Amino acid sequence: xxxxxxxxxxxxxxxxxxxxxxxxxxxxxxxxxxxxxxxxxxxxxxxxxxxxxxxxxxxxxxxxxxxxxxxxxxxxxxxxxxxxxxxxxxxxxxxxxxxxxxxxxxxxxxxxxxxxxxxxxxxxxxxxxxxxxxxxxxxxxxxxxxxxxxxxxxxxxxxxxxxxxxxxxxxxxxxxxxxxxxxxxxxxxxx
Amino acid sequence: xxxxxxxxxxxxxxxxxxxxxxxxxxxxxxxxxxxxxxxxxxxxxxxxxxxxxxxxxxxxxxxxxxxxxxxxxxxxxxxxxxxxxxxxxxxxxxxxxxxxxxxxxxxxxxxxxxxxxxxxxxxxx
Numbered sequence: 001x002x003x004x005x006x007x008x009x010x011x012x013x014x015x016x017x018x019x020x021x022x023x024x025x026x027x028x029x030x031x032x033x034x035x036x037x038x039x040x041x042x043x044x045x046x047x048x049x050x051x052x053x054x055x056x057x058x059x060x061x062x063x064x065x066x067x068x069x070x071x072x073x074x075x076x077x078x079x080x081x082x083x084x085x086x087x088x089x090x091x092x093x094x095x096x097x098x099x100x101x102x103x104x105x106x107x108x109x110x111x112x113x114x115x116x117x118x119x120x121x122x123x124x125x126x127x128x129x130x131x132x133x134x135x136x137x138x139x140x141x142x143x144x145x146x147x148x149x150x151x152x153x154x155x156x157x158x159x160x161x162x163x164x165x166x167x168x169x170x171x172x173x174x175x176x177x178x179x180x181x182x183x184x185x186x187x188x189x190x191x
Numbered sequence: 192x193x194x195x196x197x198x199x200x201x202x203x204x205x206x207x208x209x210x211x212x213x214x215x216x217x218x219x220x221x222x223x224x225x226x227x228x229x230x231x232x233x234x235x236x237x238x239x240x241x242x243x244x245x246x247x248x249x250x251x252x253x254x255x256x257x258x259x260x261x262x263x264x265x266x267x268x269x270x271x272x273x274x275x276x277x278x279x280x281x282x283x284x285x286x287x288x289x290x291x292x293x294x295x296x297x298x299x300x301x302x303x304x305x306x307x308x309x310x311x312x313x314x315x316x
Contacts, residue, residue: 009291010293010305011229031316035262037262038265038270039273068266073309074312077308077309080227080228099226102306176314179313
């Protein structure tokens with residue numbers, strides 16, 4: 001029996017970026033059902049030298065495990081959350097992941113703010129709408145979003161919010177803020 | 192296929208049949224550029240070839256009875272994405288699945304109505 005939808009299904013993609021250990025997977029898990037995805041990629045030149053492949057003649061691929069989350073808004077409208085691999089040697093996957101993405105959440109840890117510079121540069125260059133969500137870790141000093149904006153040299157239009165990625169309610173606010181921002185970039189008159 | 196009942200090899204050992212054996216060592220196919228969120232739907236067309244389908248292809252056809260994303264299919268059948276793309280490319284060439292590119296390929300970004308629906312849906316979670 002062929003499936004006959006009343007309306008074509010729509011899938012949207014949101015990226016979650018930021019430095020290693022900043023809480024990307026926690027954020028995805030707080031708001032969606034996490035699913036594992038295995039990718040086996042051809043080693044780029046960048047990967048060689050990082051992976052010790054001596055003695056493994058002919059090994060030209062490496063396995064990259066990544067998670068993604070899925071939020072069903074309604075039947076036929078699904079939002080996928082993809083965490084971008086943190087290590088630099090997996091940057092070749094970013095182009096694929098970010099192609100056509102609705103937008104990106106850059107998670108920042110104020111104790112290691114520089115970790116999110118590469119993500120911000122990347123999305124700025126590609127013109128992907130993004131927001132910066134500062135994950136407030138226990139014991140981390142609270143910072144004003146405006147201080148973070150200045151430290152990261154962000155455009156005034158880029159939203160900066162504080163969040164606790166372990167909390168579902170907070171993760172919801174993060175995603176809503178991003179989609180609202182993406183909507184504003186669609187309608188420049190409102191900007 | 193990995194024998195799930197017998198745990199004499201752990202996950203680290205990898206599958207007993209190397210994934211790329213499934214696709215006869217090929218790493219290129221018409222499925223290479225399938226987007227992670229492209230929607231795959233079984234067309235219901237019967238198989239007309241002679242070589243037969245591998246079990247994983249049957250599984251994909253079952254999963255895609257209703258539209259399912261490339262990422263979801265890869266996760267379900269627990270094979271590397273590259274392998275899944277080759278299998279999907281083969282099935283597409285045989286006319287057994289149709290693949291619908293995500294909305295962004297039809298236009299620059301999703302439309303306003305959809306985004307508003309997403310915002311309301313997220314708030315209601």
